[in-house]
Amino acid sequence: MPRAFTPKVVTANHLLEGDVIYLTAQDGWTRDLAQAEVLTDEADAQLRLLFAEQQPTTVVGAYLADVTPGTTGPEPAHFREDFRRKGPSNYAHGKQEAERHV
């Protein structure tokens, strides 16, 4: 039996701002994980990653991150992605400071 595919999102850092962004289903980028496109098929995920990598003047270091689908959108599967979603724990800086869109 083929291994179940863990759902993913495409994430990267923004070239100019350096902050964490996620690919949306509308081919745009969001700073809010809940708005990210959830990819449930491996081939599709690879295509979306390629799409992201073709935008070198917007994004840096695109990769696929595991998520768990939730009622209000995808949730990070690993604590590293949880920190990327929120910001550091020693100051209320980063995403927890402000919510904006690209």
Added chain:
Amino acid sequence: MYNYTEFDKSFLAERNAQFRAQVERRIAGALTEDEFKPLRLMNGLYLQLHAYMLRVAIPYGTLNSAQMRQLALLAEKWDKGYGHFTTRQNIQYNWPKLRDVPDMLDALAEVGLHAIQTSGNTIRNVTADHFAGAAADEIADPRPYAELIRQWSTDHPEFQFLGRKFKIAVTGASEDRAVIKAHDIGLQLVRQNEQTGFRVLVGGGLGRTPMIGKVVRDFLPEADLLPYLEAILSVYNLLGRRDNKYKARIKITVHENGIETIRALTEERFARIRPSFSGVDQDLLPGIAAQFATPSFKSADTAGFTAAYAADPVFQSWVDTNTAPHKAEDYAIVSISLKAHGATPGDATAQQMRVMADLAHRYAHDELRISHEQNVILPHVHTSDLAAIHAALRDHGLATANIGLISDIIACPGMDYCALATARSIPIAQEIATRFEELQIEHDIGQLKIKISGCINACGHHHVGHIGILGLDRAGVENYQITLGGDATETASIGERAGPGFSADEIIPAIERLVYAYLDLRENPEETFLQAYRRLGLDPFKSALYPAAAVAAE
């Protein structure tokens, strides 16, 4: 203080203009990230978890007040109002924007600072004893040699693409405050037959394979320093492994080939290249040394100090804990703690930086140092000025009397910032400091160094902490491994792993058990944690960490 020459200034200006153009080309899409990354790293610019990070070198940890004020300006204008001082005597800004970085570098150049060779496989910022030029136990100020090495190694064509990064530390004292035994090359100034020279150590390092440096030359005459360093680097450049990044540091080269082979090859190479060193470097040295001349110390009445010391227990405790003996009469070395209980180790706000700059300017011959322990030093303070300094520090959250104590923790940025991290380190440091402040026992515990890294790279020096904490990722959960008995000084040793790791919730109680065990086990209050550990070995501490009840319950 070393003042940069016209050559340095035009070199910096040219380098910054070059980088500005590279940033423009990256933004325009003319450079790919693969092309740009090595260029930005050469200029100290990393991309971290939440943002870019700019690492600024503070050569041998020495700053004047104008430079410190400029660091404050950068924090305020282009970052979030603070900076993070690191174990490499650097400062890191955690939130710069790509477009702003060239302006930041220009602002740094105005005061002779830069971010060159703070990254990449080059000879990194040369570090030195943070008490250099002031310590009572020093043979000579090591910083002129550090500066000479900086001039020789900056942009040295042979050493821009080494097998791996290369770190050199220098001390002029017998008490090692510069961790020279955990550096690729460690240099200790020594005197032999009226002659000044160096004891040269090679092959120390931390990271995933920690090693204590070995003596390659017992006495190297001062004049042979650069050719000898060049010989070591050439041997390393040829012999060092390039097949595996994790085996590429010189510590592995020394370990795999043996110190005898390295010594023989180095001496052979040295003999060959020594004649080509015309002595230009030695002509430079007196000029450099003159710039580090000891300031003209004052004499003043110390009765006020004696009275304040007797009358104010808070001041007394700060003096006892945060000052060290100075070579000049009635002078002291002041360590300003950037480890207020519960704060992020090594962080200072722009305002705090300005306060420290003002104090240095007013009372301390305009000098500041950054210590590898992530604190700031005022190296030359007359005791009659201590009370005024303490009062000013207290008003700005900088008067914590905890230097060398359990809350004076080294912690790397960990998963809160670092893209390589496997767990957080900062919150663990914050919680330990807060807990022991609540217990009010840290002065009773005495000298105890806790060092925390958020991954195996060991930027937080955990291997050489009396108690080392390494944050790992165990099946998607943060887990903290404890090592015991490490030592970063002249009696250096690598800590021993105590046993299975602890969860984020368990690690603070575990440290508490360990410390109470030490308090029970020590022969008297003078026996430090490390001494007790060396006398008793791992077992009694292990029993405290893993009580039978807890083991049985698993």
